[in-house]
Amino acid sequence: MRGWLVGLLMLGAASVVAEDKLVGASAPEWRLAEWQNSTPLKLADLKGKVVLVRWWTAPQCTYCSATAPALNEFYQVYHEKGLEIVGAYHHKSTRPLKLADVKAHSERFGFKFPVAIDPEWRTLREWWLNRGERDFTSVTFLLDRQGVIRHIHPGGQYVKGDADYAAMKAAIERLLAEK
Secondary structure, eight states: OHHHHHHHHHHHHHHHHHHHHHTTSBOOOOOOEEEESSSOOOGGGGTTSEEEEEEEOOSSOHHHHHHHHHHHHHHHHHGGGTEEEEEEEOOOOSSOOOHHHHHHHHHHHTOOSOEEEOGGGHHHHHHTGGGSOOSOSOOEEEEOTTSBEEEEEOSSOOOTTSHHHHHHHHHHHHHHHOO
Protein backbone atom coordinates (compact mmCIF):
# COMPACT_ATOMS: atom_id res chain seq x y z
CA MET A 1 0.00 0.00 0.00
CA ARG A 2 2.80 2.46 0.84
CA GLY A 3 4.49 1.83 -2.52
CA TRP A 4 1.22 2.56 -4.31
CA LEU A 5 0.83 5.85 -2.41
CA VAL A 6 4.43 6.89 -3.13
CA GLY A 7 3.93 6.06 -6.81
CA LEU A 8 0.75 8.11 -6.93
CA LEU A 9 2.47 11.05 -5.28
CA MET A 10 5.38 10.80 -7.70
CA LEU A 11 2.98 10.72 -10.66
CA GLY A 12 1.29 13.87 -9.34
CA ALA A 13 4.68 15.54 -8.88
CA ALA A 14 5.62 14.74 -12.47
CA SER A 15 2.40 16.35 -13.65
CA VAL A 16 3.08 19.48 -11.61
CA VAL A 17 6.61 19.70 -13.03
CA ALA A 18 5.28 19.45 -16.60
CA GLU A 19 2.79 22.26 -15.93
CA ASP A 20 5.47 24.34 -14.20
CA LYS A 21 7.38 24.41 -17.51
CA LEU A 22 4.45 26.30 -19.02
CA VAL A 23 4.06 28.69 -16.09
CA GLY A 24 6.21 31.74 -16.74
CA ALA A 25 6.09 31.37 -20.53
CA SER A 26 4.32 33.83 -22.78
CA ALA A 27 1.08 32.45 -24.14
CA PRO A 28 1.14 32.06 -27.93
CA GLU A 29 -1.40 34.00 -29.95
CA TRP A 30 -4.57 31.97 -30.25
CA ARG A 31 -6.34 30.89 -33.41
CA LEU A 32 -9.92 31.06 -32.21
CA ALA A 33 -12.80 31.54 -34.64
CA GLU A 34 -16.48 32.48 -34.58
CA TRP A 35 -16.74 34.70 -31.53
CA GLN A 36 -19.92 35.12 -29.48
CA ASN A 37 -20.62 37.88 -26.94
CA SER A 38 -17.73 39.81 -28.48
CA THR A 39 -16.10 40.91 -31.68
CA PRO A 40 -13.13 38.69 -32.58
CA LEU A 41 -10.29 39.22 -30.11
CA LYS A 42 -6.59 38.66 -30.41
CA LEU A 43 -4.63 37.86 -27.30
CA ALA A 44 -2.54 40.95 -28.02
CA ASP A 45 -5.75 43.06 -27.74
CA LEU A 46 -6.00 42.05 -24.08
CA LYS A 47 -2.56 43.24 -22.94
CA GLY A 48 -3.02 45.12 -19.69
CA LYS A 49 -5.79 42.78 -18.52
CA VAL A 50 -5.60 39.58 -16.51
CA VAL A 51 -6.97 36.89 -18.83
CA LEU A 52 -8.58 33.59 -17.85
CA VAL A 53 -8.96 31.17 -20.76
CA ARG A 54 -11.14 28.12 -20.12
CA TRP A 55 -11.57 25.39 -22.73
CA TRP A 56 -15.03 23.88 -22.46
CA THR A 57 -17.44 21.68 -24.32
CA ALA A 58 -21.06 20.72 -23.90
CA PRO A 59 -23.45 19.16 -23.23
CA GLN A 60 -21.67 15.99 -22.15
CA CYS A 61 -18.86 17.56 -20.08
CA THR A 62 -19.90 17.42 -16.43
CA TYR A 63 -16.72 19.29 -15.47
CA CYS A 64 -17.65 22.16 -17.75
CA SER A 65 -21.17 22.32 -16.35
CA ALA A 66 -19.86 22.23 -12.78
CA THR A 67 -17.29 24.98 -13.43
CA ALA A 68 -19.63 27.35 -15.28
CA PRO A 69 -20.96 29.01 -12.09
CA ALA A 70 -17.41 29.80 -10.92
CA LEU A 71 -16.57 31.36 -14.28
CA ASN A 72 -19.71 33.47 -14.17
CA GLU A 73 -18.95 34.55 -10.61
CA PHE A 74 -15.35 35.47 -11.44
CA TYR A 75 -16.54 37.49 -14.44
CA GLN A 76 -19.19 39.31 -12.42
CA VAL A 77 -16.89 40.11 -9.48
CA TYR A 78 -13.60 40.82 -11.25
CA HIS A 79 -14.34 42.01 -14.79
CA GLU A 80 -14.57 45.68 -13.80
CA LYS A 81 -11.27 45.25 -11.92
CA GLY A 82 -9.41 44.10 -15.06
CA LEU A 83 -10.20 40.39 -15.54
CA GLU A 84 -11.24 39.16 -18.96
CA ILE A 85 -12.56 35.65 -19.35
CA VAL A 86 -12.54 33.85 -22.67
CA GLY A 87 -14.45 30.62 -23.04
CA ALA A 88 -12.81 28.57 -25.79
CA TYR A 89 -15.25 25.94 -27.04
CA HIS A 90 -13.75 22.74 -28.43
CA HIS A 91 -16.18 20.38 -30.09
CA LYS A 92 -16.17 16.75 -28.90
CA SER A 93 -19.52 15.54 -30.16
CA THR A 94 -19.80 13.11 -33.05
CA ARG A 95 -22.55 15.37 -34.40
CA PRO A 96 -21.47 18.17 -36.75
CA LEU A 97 -20.51 21.46 -35.11
CA LYS A 98 -23.32 24.02 -35.28
CA LEU A 99 -22.73 27.58 -34.13
CA ALA A 100 -26.32 27.79 -32.91
CA ASP A 101 -25.69 24.82 -30.59
CA VAL A 102 -22.59 26.47 -29.12
CA LYS A 103 -24.58 29.66 -28.57
CA ALA A 104 -27.39 27.70 -26.88
CA HIS A 105 -24.95 25.89 -24.58
CA SER A 106 -23.20 29.16 -23.78
CA GLU A 107 -26.54 30.78 -22.94
CA ARG A 108 -27.59 27.76 -20.84
CA PHE A 109 -24.36 28.17 -18.82
CA GLY A 110 -25.13 31.90 -18.49
CA PHE A 111 -21.88 33.03 -20.12
CA LYS A 112 -21.78 36.80 -20.63
CA PHE A 113 -18.05 36.86 -21.37
CA PRO A 114 -16.51 36.32 -24.82
CA VAL A 115 -16.82 32.79 -26.19
CA ALA A 116 -14.88 31.57 -29.20
CA ILE A 117 -14.67 28.30 -31.07
CA ASP A 118 -11.35 26.50 -31.29
CA PRO A 119 -11.72 24.67 -34.62
CA GLU A 120 -9.93 21.36 -34.80
CA TRP A 121 -8.57 22.23 -31.32
CA ARG A 122 -5.70 24.15 -32.92
CA THR A 123 -5.08 26.50 -30.00
CA LEU A 124 -5.83 23.84 -27.39
CA ARG A 125 -3.20 21.61 -28.98
CA GLU A 126 -0.63 24.40 -29.21
CA TRP A 127 -1.18 25.67 -25.67
CA TRP A 128 -1.76 22.36 -23.90
CA LEU A 129 -2.14 18.97 -25.56
CA ASN A 130 1.11 18.98 -27.56
CA ARG A 131 3.14 19.95 -24.49
CA GLY A 132 2.95 16.69 -22.55
CA GLU A 133 0.64 13.90 -21.53
CA ARG A 134 -2.69 15.43 -20.62
CA ASP A 135 -5.75 13.80 -19.10
CA PHE A 136 -8.17 16.70 -19.54
CA THR A 137 -9.08 19.11 -22.31
CA SER A 138 -11.12 21.34 -19.99
CA VAL A 139 -7.98 23.21 -18.98
CA THR A 140 -7.82 26.77 -17.64
CA PHE A 141 -4.93 29.18 -18.16
CA LEU A 142 -4.58 32.39 -16.18
CA LEU A 143 -2.41 35.06 -17.82
CA ASP A 144 -0.99 38.17 -16.24
CA ARG A 145 -1.31 41.65 -17.73
CA GLN A 146 1.65 41.00 -20.05
CA GLY A 147 0.25 37.72 -21.43
CA VAL A 148 2.51 35.46 -19.35
CA ILE A 149 1.02 32.18 -18.09
CA ARG A 150 0.95 32.44 -14.31
CA HIS A 151 -1.49 29.71 -13.23
CA ILE A 152 -2.88 26.56 -14.82
CA HIS A 153 -5.78 24.44 -13.69
CA PRO A 154 -5.04 21.25 -15.61
CA GLY A 155 -8.65 20.24 -16.17
CA GLY A 156 -11.62 18.81 -14.42
CA GLN A 157 -13.66 21.24 -12.40
CA TYR A 158 -13.38 23.95 -9.81
CA VAL A 159 -16.43 24.60 -7.72
CA LYS A 160 -17.01 27.13 -4.96
CA GLY A 161 -15.87 25.58 -1.71
CA ASP A 162 -13.17 23.28 -3.13
CA ALA A 163 -9.40 23.80 -3.06
CA ASP A 164 -9.10 24.31 -6.84
CA TYR A 165 -11.69 27.10 -6.74
CA ALA A 166 -9.87 28.77 -3.85
CA ALA A 167 -6.54 28.51 -5.71
CA MET A 168 -8.03 30.03 -8.89
CA LYS A 169 -9.69 32.85 -6.97
CA ALA A 170 -6.47 33.61 -5.07
CA ALA A 171 -4.45 33.60 -8.30
CA ILE A 172 -6.92 35.99 -9.96
CA GLU A 173 -6.81 38.36 -6.99
CA ARG A 174 -2.99 38.21 -6.83
CA LEU A 175 -2.66 39.06 -10.53
CA LEU A 176 -5.24 41.83 -10.39
CA ALA A 177 -3.28 43.39 -7.51
CA GLU A 178 -0.14 43.52 -9.67
CA LYS A 179 0.18 46.65 -11.76
